[in-house]
Amino acid sequence: MQAVLILAHKNIDQVIELASRLSVSFEIYVHLDKKATITNDQLEKIKKVSKGYISKYDVKWGSYSIVEATIDLIKLALKNKQNTYFHLISGQDWPLMSPQDIYSYFENTNRIFMNYWPAISVKKTGEPEIWWVKYYFNYDRINRRTTFGKIYHRLLLLIQTILRINKLKKYGIEEKSIYAGQEWVDVPRDALEYAIKYYEHHQNLEKIFSTSFCSDEMWLQTILCNSKFKSRIEKNIHHYIEMIEKHGSRPAILDEEDYSKIVSGDYWWGRKVERPISNKLIQMLDKASQNGPTQ
Template identity: 30%
Template structure:
C-alpha cells in the first residue's frame, strides 16, 4: 500500500479525469467521488476506488459531505498524507517530487486559512455567506442579494455569525493525525456540520475552522500548494497563454487549477509532457 493517498472530487470531462487518474495511480492510492448527477462511466480498478454516492453542487454543504465520505474511506488505511484535489487539477511536479516534498515536511498541515475578522469588509462578506440561507443556484438567480440578506434577518430564521470561523481554499494536504482529528470532531459535534446547511461556500469554512481552532494550528502552513488565478469568486480556466506564468511561479505549488479539456486541451498536453521529461 502507498503511504500517500489522493482524494478527488470530479464532475465532468471523462478523458481529462482518466488522464489524471492514470498519471497519479502509479504512486498514490486514489479515492475518487463522481457527482451523482453526472453520467461519467468510471469504475474502480487497481488502487483506484471510485464512488458515485452524492449529488454535489457548487458552494453547497454536499461538497463537505462528499469530502468527509472520501476521508472516511481513505482513513481506513491510515495513510501518512491525504492530498485533496479536484478532477480539474493538474500536477506541476512529478509524483516522486510530490512524495519527497511531503516526506521532508511530514508533520506539516498545508491548508490555506484566514480569520474572517481580519478586516471589516471580509467579515461583512463572510457573515453574509454564513447567515444568508442558500437554497441553490435558482434561488440566488431569482432573489437579489439584498432581498436574501433581508429575509435572513427575520427573527424566526435569523442566524448569528459563529465565533472563530476561518476561511480558505477548499483544497488541502493533511496528515493522518489531522484527518483523524477532523473525523473525531465531526462525529462528536454534529451540530457544527449542521450549522453549515444552506451556507454558501461551506467547503471553504469547515475544515479550516476545525483545524485552526485546535492544537494542529501550530503545524498548519497557510498554503494549499496550488497555482491558480482568481476570476472573482472562481478560478480562471488556465490556457496556453498562461503557460509561462505557471512555469515561472511553480515554487512549492504541487498542482495547478483549473483546466478544461473542452476549453484548451493543449495546455493539459504541454504540462503532462513537461513531467515526462523531468
C-alpha cells in the first residue's frame, strides 16, 4: 500500500474532494489546522475517505507547528505496516495524472523524491537561509505574515547578527550539514522510518528546528542528506509550481492557462489548486486522464 499525507488548513470541501479522488488508490491521512472551521457533515466525510484524521495544531506559516503536524501525520501513517511508500502534499495540491498511474509508478521504485540544497548556499528574500536556522525565532506565537511580524523578523535578524548568535555552534552542528528544500516529498518507508527515529534520538536537532524559521523545509532534508539515503534522492519532485504572483497568490493559483505546460511536462502533483479559479483546469485534466470525481 501507499499513503498520501495531506496537510490542510482551508477549503474543506476541496480537501474532501482531493482525499476522495486519491482514496481510490491510496490510504489517506489528513491533518487539518486546528483553527479551521469544519462542520460535522464535513468531518464525517473526511473520516469516511481517510484512514486517519488529526486536528491538533494551530499551524502558522513559517512556524515549528508545521513540523509537529507533519511528524504526527507520518507516525500515524507508519502504524500501518503495509504502507510502503508515503506522499506528503498540501490540501491545495492536486494530482496531475490519474491516481492509479501515480500509484503504479511508485510500486517500482525505492527512490526518494525530494529537492534539496545546502542552506549556506542560498539567499531568500535577501537573507542567507542559514540565518533561519542559526538564529532564534518564535513564529508559533508571532504571526510572521502580519506587518508587525515582518518588522519583528527584521529586528530579530539585526539584533542576532550584531550579537553574533549561533545556535548551531551551541549544539555542535556544522552549518554545512544543514540542508533545505520544498516540504512536499515522496519517500519510501525505510527512509521515513530512519528519519523519524533519528530525529527522536537526536534532541539537539529538535532544539534547533523548534526555534527556527521555516524548519518544515529543512528537518527532513537535513537528516536524509547526511545519511546513506542521500544517494537515493531524486531532486526532481515532479511538482508543477508557478512561483509567480497570480490570482492574488504566490505561488500562483493554477488555471486553464497552465494546462499546456502541465501535459507537456513530467508532473505528478500540481500546486496551488483552488476552486472555483481552477475549475476549468480540473475539467481539462479529468478529460485527459479519464479520471473524474470519485463517487
